[in-house]
Amino acid sequence: MSTHPTGPGPAxxxxxxxxxxGWLGRVAGNMLGKPVEQGEVWTRERIDGYLxxxxxxxxxxxxxxxxDETDALGLRPEWRQCVRGRIHGxxxxxxxxxxxxxxxLLETHGFGFTTEQVGDLWLLRLPYLQTFTAERAAYRNLANGLKPPLTATYDNPYQxxxxxxxxxxxxxxxxxxDPRTAAALARRDAVLSHxxxxxxxxxxxxxxxxxxxxxxTVRDALESALAVIPASSRLARTVRRVISLYEARLSWEETLGTVSAETAGLGWxxxxxxxxVLTAGLLYGDGDFTRTVTLTVRGGLDTDSNGATAGSVAGVFTGAAAVPARWKDPLEDTVRSAVFxxxxxxxxxxxxxxxxxATAAP
Structure with a gap:
């Protein structure tokens, strides 16, 4: 049973x-990170040099x-629609x-959706060339008649x-x-491609x-999230490592430097x-929306994805009304989307x- 916050006040x-x-934070964080989304080029050091x-x-x-022109040439081509003063939606x-x-998906099939229905919706609503890495491999496998979970494993190096x-x-x-149910639903979606x-x-x-x-607190939310994945997984161990370095009072830079060395070779x-990077942004952001999304994006790697998730978490914590106007006003309440x-x-x-x-969920 979900426990819904019901109104303003102490909660x-x-x-x-x-x-x-959450929606505003996801869109704003994505826009923030998009110009420098190329982790092997835009390292933490290069991003801070640019700034x-x-x-x-x-x-x-x-x-x-x-x-300068050198910085401009290194940015993704969409940067002109994503930097301050140029954003219109x-x-x-x-x-x-x-x-x-x-x-x-949830509006169409409800909370009882199947992994096969996720795949059907991709084929129906999502253009193939707007998918990347594991999603493109799974899409190709779907189009060739494969069924989950084989769609995730056949000829897919991005699992x-x-x-x-x-x-x-x-x-x-x-x-x-209701984090356990949320995780179970996400798993049903994820196994299509991962x-x-x-x-x-x-x-x-x-x-x-x-x-x-x-x-x-964010720290409490992180603990709840860790409880739904295997404690021995590399993901859980790495998130706990970031938490331990944060609690040992290392700086944000020292924490990311340490964990970056420990995860070297996995790819950006x-x-x-x-x-x-996301965990560090959330912890060192300390509940402040702006600090959370900016630290996360400055952390490098997949900057637009990490900025989007950090913004989603921070936006849920603060609520839309408390998201600073400089983040939400340029979005003009509008989303461009490739979803038909x-x-x-x-x-x-x-x-x-x-x-x-959310309010109709069983």
Whole structure:
């Protein structure tokens, strides 16, 4: 049974405001990280160098325009729609597309959806060339007639990458205060394309977002999320490592430097090192929306995915009303999406539809 926050007061923002905050945070965090989403190029050091040259450290807003041509050439081509002063609604991105697709899945099939139905919806609503890594491998396998779980394992070298984690938010938003159920729903989605730590990442993220609705602190939400994945998994061990370094009073830079060395070789899109960056952003952000998303993106690796998830967690904690205007106003309550039938949808409308599912959940 879900335990829903029912209204303002000691419990903080009401459920509607928290769900809306999750959507706003996901979109804003994604936009913040998008220009520097290429982890082998945009290291922590290079990101901070860019910000220093632009006079934007500490970072408190969307990325500034590049200070020189060299920096501009290194950015993703969409940067002109994602830097401060140029944002008019959100850019299209898979980190938001999958949240929309997950919402459509639950509206269409309910909480009893099957993994096969997730795959059917991809084929129906999502263009093949807007999928990447494990999702593209699974999509190809689906189109060739394979069924889950073979869709995740056949000719798919990306099984533990971050794709399933970025699809998990809606399962947390619709099961507030019920992290175990949120994780179970995320797992059913994730096994279409992922295995091992790739699946655990989705379960962990869904539980983390679900717990954020009722947990008193980010630290408590992290503990609830760890409880739904195997303690011996590399993901759980790495998240605990970040927590222990934080509690040992290491600086944010020292913590990320230590964990980066310990996860070297996994690659910049693997679930485990990205979960470390995300955990550090949440802990050192200490409940502040701006500090959480900016530290997470400055942590490097898959910056737009990590920024989106950090924003989702922080937005749930603070509620939409408390998200600073500099993050939400440029979004103009509008999302661009490759999901058929959803391009130009309002963020507030997505939040209202998600709320209806959350309040109707058994």
């Amino acid at each position: 903080g923002p009401d459920l509607a405001d928290r769900v809306h905050g 220093r040259r632009a006079g934007a450290l500490p970072l408190t807003d969307y990325l500034p325009e590049p200070a 959100s850019c299209r991105d898979d980190d938001v597309d999958y949240a929309i697709l997950g919402l459509h 533990e990458w971050i794709g399933a984690l970025i699809r998990a938010d809606v399962h947390g938003w619709t099961r507030p205060g 295995t091992g730590n790739g699946v655990y990442g989705a379960m962990w993220a869904a539980a983390l977002i679900s717990a954020a609705f009722t947990a008193p 899109i693997h679930t485990v090192p990205n979960a470390a 039938g959803f391009d130009g949808v309002r963020i507030s409308a997505l939040a209202e539809r998600t709320l209806r599912l």
